[in-house]
Amino acid sequence: xxxxxxxxxxxxxxxxxxxxxxxxxxxxxxxxxxxxxxxxxxxxxxxxxxxxxxxxxxxxxxxxxxxxxxxxxxxxxxxxxxxxxxxxxxxxxxxxxxxxxxxxxxxxxxxxxxxxxxxxxxxxxxxxxxxxxxxxxxxxxxxxxxxxxxxxxxxxxxxxxxxxxxxxxxxxxxxxxxxxxxxxxxxxxxxxxxxxxxxxxxxxxxxxxxxxxxxxxxxxxxxxxxxxxxxxxxxxxxxxxxxxxxxxxxxxxxxxxxxxxxxxxxxxxxxxxxxxxxxxxxxxxxxxxxxxxxxxxxxxxxxxxxxxxxxxxxxxxxxxxxxxxxxxxxxxxxxxxxxxxxxxxxxxxxxxxxxxxxxxxxxxxxxxxxxxxxxxxxxxxxxxxxxxxxxxxxxxxxxxxxxxxxxxxxxxxxxxxxxxxxxxxxxxxxxxxxxxxxxxxxxxxxxxxxxxxxxxxxxxxxxxxxxxxxxxxxxxxxxxxxxxxxxxxxxxxxxxxxxxxxxxxxxxxxxxxxxxxxxxxxxxxxxxxxxxxxxxxxxxxxxxxxxxxxxxxxxxxxxxxxxxxxxxxxxxxxxxxxxxxxxxxxxxxxxxxxxxxxxxxxxxxxxxxxxxxxxxxxxxxxxxxxxxxxxxxxxxxxxxxxxxxxxxxxxxxxxxxxxxxxxxxxxxxxxxxxxxxxxxxxxxxxxxxxxxxxxxxxxxxxxxxxxxxxxxxxxxxxxxxxxxxxxxxxxxxxxxxxxxxxxxxxxxxxxxxxxxxxxx
Ligand code: PEP
Ligand code: MG
Numbered sequence: 001x002x003x004x005x006x007x008x009x010x011x012x013x014x015x016x017x018x019x020x021x022x023x024x025x026x027x028x029x030x031x032x033x034x035x036x037x038x039x040x041x042x043x044x045x046x047x048x049x050x051x052x053x054x055x056x057x058x059x060x061x062x063x064x065x066x067x068x069x070x071x072x073x074x075x076x077x078x079x080x081x082x083x084x085x086x087x088x089x090x091x092x093x094x095x096x097x098x099x100x101x102x103x104x105x106x107x108x109x110x111x112x113x114x115x116x117x118x119x120x121x122x123x124x125x126x127x128x129x130x131x132x133x134x135x136x137x138x139x140x141x142x143x144x145x146x147x148x149x150x151x152x153x154x155x156x157x158x159x160x161x162x163x164x165x166x167x168x169x170x171x172x173x174x175x176x177x178x179x180x181x182x183x184x185x186x187x188x189x190x191x192x193x194x195x196x197x198x199x200x201x202x203x204x205x206x207x208x209x210x211x212x213x214x215x216x217x218x219x220x221x222x223x224x225x226x227x228x229x230x231x232x233x234x235x236x237x238x239x240x241x242x243x244x245x246x247x248x249x250x251x252x253x254x255x256x257x258x259x260x261x262x263x264x265x266x267x268x269x270x271x272x273x274x275x276x277x278x279x280x281x282x283x284x285x286x287x288x289x290x291x292x293x294x295x296x297x298x299x300x301x302x303x304x305x306x307x308x309x310x311x312x313x314x315x316x317x318x319x320x321x322x323x324x325x326x327x328x329x330x331x332x333x334x335x336x337x338x339x340x341x342x343x344x345x346x347x348x349x350x351x352x353x354x355x356x357x358x359x360x361x362x363x364x365x366x367x368x369x370x371x372x373x374x375x376x377x378x379x380x381x382x383x384x385x386x387x388x389x390x391x392x393x394x395x396x397x398x399x400x401x402x403x404x405x406x407x408x409x410x411x412x413x414x415x416x417x418x419x420x421x422x423x424x425x426x427x428x429x430x431x432x433x434x435x436x437x438x439x440x441x442x443x444x445x446x447x448x449x450x451x452x453x454x455x456x457x458x459x460x461x462x463x464x465x466x467x468x469x470x471x472x473x474x475x476x477x478x479x480x481x482x483x484x485x486x487x488x489x490x491x492x493x494x495x496x497x498x499x500x501x502x503x504x505x506x507x508x509x510x511x512x513x514x515x516x517x518x519x520x521x522x523x524x525x526x527x528x529x530x531x532x533x534x535x536x537x538x539x540x541x542x543x544x545x546x547x548x549x550x551x552x553x554x555x556x557x558x559x560x561x562x563x564x565x566x567x568x569x570x571x572x573x574x575x576x577x578x579x580x581x582x583x584x585x586x587x588x589x590x591x592x593x594x595x596x597x598x599x600x601x602x603x604x605x606x607x608x609x610x611x612x613x614x615x616x617x618x619x620x621x622x623x624x625x626x627x628x629x630x631x632x633x634x635x636x637x638x639x640x641x642x643x644x645x646x647x648x649x650x651x652x653x654x655x656x657x658x659x660x661x662x663x664x665x666x667x668x669x670x671x672x673x674x675x676x677x678x679x680x681x682x683x684x685x686x687x688x689x690x691x692x693x694x695x696x697x698x699x700x701x702x703x704x705x706x707x708x709x710x711x712x713x714x715x716x717x718x719x720x721x722x723x724x725x726x727x728x729x730x731x732x733x734x735x736x737x738x739x740x741x742x743x744x745x746x747x748x749x750x751x752x753x754x755x756x757x758x759x760x
Contacts, residue, residue, distance in 0.1 A: 137152065204233055325426075464481050604641040628651075
């Protein structure tokens with residue numbers, strides 16, 4: 001065995017020292033070397049362990065007891081393991097080794113409270129991982145306890161599980177050693193884990209989970225931690241989910257830890273400030289930059305001090321099985337649908353068959369329903385993931401989940417019948433899969449973009465964001481989007497739980513106007529000076545029916561083709577007027593960035609009539625920004641006439657434009673595979689419309705789901721679109737793709753000029 005001292009301090013450890021200090025020890029040394037705030041530590045090396053075995057004369061007896069063991073014979077395995085551990089604990093550690101351990105401990109500060117962690121290692125196979133099979137002792141204090149804990153770590157190398165694993169992996173017990181990391185146990189006031197990049201998409205989004213007390217509660221999953229998402233590009237926290245943190249792990253003042261209840265006032269209080277999230281993300285970026293792949297870090301904060309306890313590549317969480325999809329490696333797939341909101345969530349299934357079931361949904365559950373509706377939004381806020389039988393990428397569940405940042409799978413057809421209440425499942429909102437049990441995040445296929453904070457991307461094509469819930473405005477703004485390309489007010493109105501007609505009938509018009517203006521104002525305030533296009537009401541009759549005042553809603557054969565959008569407002573002047581009054585309030589209050597967008601227009605006369613009505617209600621229609629959604633093919637065909645009628649902008653509502661162009665119901669899971677955003681007829685319609693808008697200098701945008709698809713964004717930029725509006729979760733990747741496409745187009749143009757000049 002290589003000659004290495006019995007003790008190594010963090011400063012002395014290099015990457016190549018894995019055979020001596022184990023993976024854990026080497027990683028700490030490396031982290032220390034790149035400037036991460038690692039708690040002070042030293043390692044009792046594998047060489048010390050082998051000296052112990054040799055000098056105490058137990059080595060041969062130990063290995064003889066393990067030789068020829070049939071590990072499949074449980075009783076024999078347990079017996080051999082017990083004997084081996086007893087043997088290791090039966091002899092004293094030689095005095096000279098004890099002295100070295102005591103001296104190293106004294107350097108840290110005698111009486112310092114430390115964690116004593118095993119770090120097993122195979123001499124000839126430094127990459128072998130034995131993580132989690134040997135013991136860790138927390139809250140150790142004083143020479144006696146320390147020496148004893150080191151010995152117990154050594155003995156844990158012969159636990160039954162560890163012996164079994166080595167035998168199955170073909171490791172000779174003699175070739176496997178153990179190092180012991182002795183590290184200051186920071187008395188964390190708060191602690192948790194961090195993914196330096198998005199564990200599924202690899203986007204430069206740092207995801208931090210944290211809770212009160214030591215990190216064990218988060219790592220073991222015994223507490224629902226707070227979750228923070230930090231965008232490394234904009235340098236801002238773009239999402240925070242504050243959970244009710246009911247318990248915490250703290251040192252018990254003796255030899256271990258204990259779990260106590262979190263004091264009431266701290267349970268729902270955020271664990272981290274934005275500044276702390278930023279600082280943690282900075283350490284994450286250092287680690288990822290150094291290792292070259294996204295890292296899974298453990299962190300702790302004591303008072304003002306930050307500590308990084310561990311860093312390991314996310315890709316080692318679970319290696320992909322060669323030739324099989326990640327799904328196979330993650331466990332049994334129970335149901336499959338469309339990945340509607342990215343992210344992974346595990347929890348207990350809570351099936352909502354009736355709205356009265358909503359009360360039983362608990363924090364961290366998996367909400368399973370035929371389809372979600374506005375009454376469920378409060379429950380949707382607290383769950384770990386959402387799964388529906390029905391719907392597509394643009395259904396209520398999909399839109400709201402994306403805004404809440406909750407993973408969702410829609411259109412599974414059978415989740416409510418296949419999944420059982422209380423069953424533990426894992427939802428992959430990217431791939432559209434629901435697995436049995438709690439699984440870890442699938443590995444990334446490719447190395448993510450290095451997550452060092454880059455300068456914000458400036459694109460000539462504006463990249464805006466879609467918003468539906470005012471509460472999502474701050475998250476939306478934190479993406480750095482160039483404005484709001486679509487604010488759907490129906491979620492706001494549906495959230496009031498009373499139809500506009502109810503307010504009219506009950507003479508509560510003022511209340512409605514103020515509610516609506518108040519909700520819109522929250523979004524306007526989040527985007528000062530940036531355009532915010534607010535769409536007038538576009539709720540199909542079936543969504544109104546459950547609300548107070550919705551009793552008389554007509555039963556329509558196909559609500560998608562029915563009484564919705566501008567056509568309903570024009571026939572219900574009172575309903576339209578209330579909305580216009582809310583807009584008027586805001587324009588009057590100086591929000592000149594507020595634009596009004598009409599949905600479902602099919603004829604320029606509808607636009608002209610809406611303007612006339614507004615003029616009648618005192619709006620200076622020529623001096624406010626009015627535009628239309630292009631979501632019925634008729635409006636694309638007649639776009640020139642709309643421009644002549646005075647629209648200032650047009651925005652493709654591809655969710656509807658696709659369904660009306662190729663006659664495929666966007667919410668019908670039976671025809672979901674036929675719903676083709678890149679159908680040539682759709683692309684031709686869009687291309688023709690953009691050309692006309694460009695000819696007249698009218699802003700042409702997109703706010704349908706297709707605008708959140710990077711490939712489509714590239715195509716749209718190439719075809720001259722002036723702006724795009726994406727979902728909150730997609731803004732960053734769309735901005736990236738837009739910037740890249742623009743750069744490529746500039747480069748190609750320059751090359752063409754160059755080539756021409758070369759010829760002349
Ligand atoms: C669309 O149709 O693309 C759109 C954005 O509107 P909605 O999804 O609300 O119908
Ligand atoms: Mg639409």
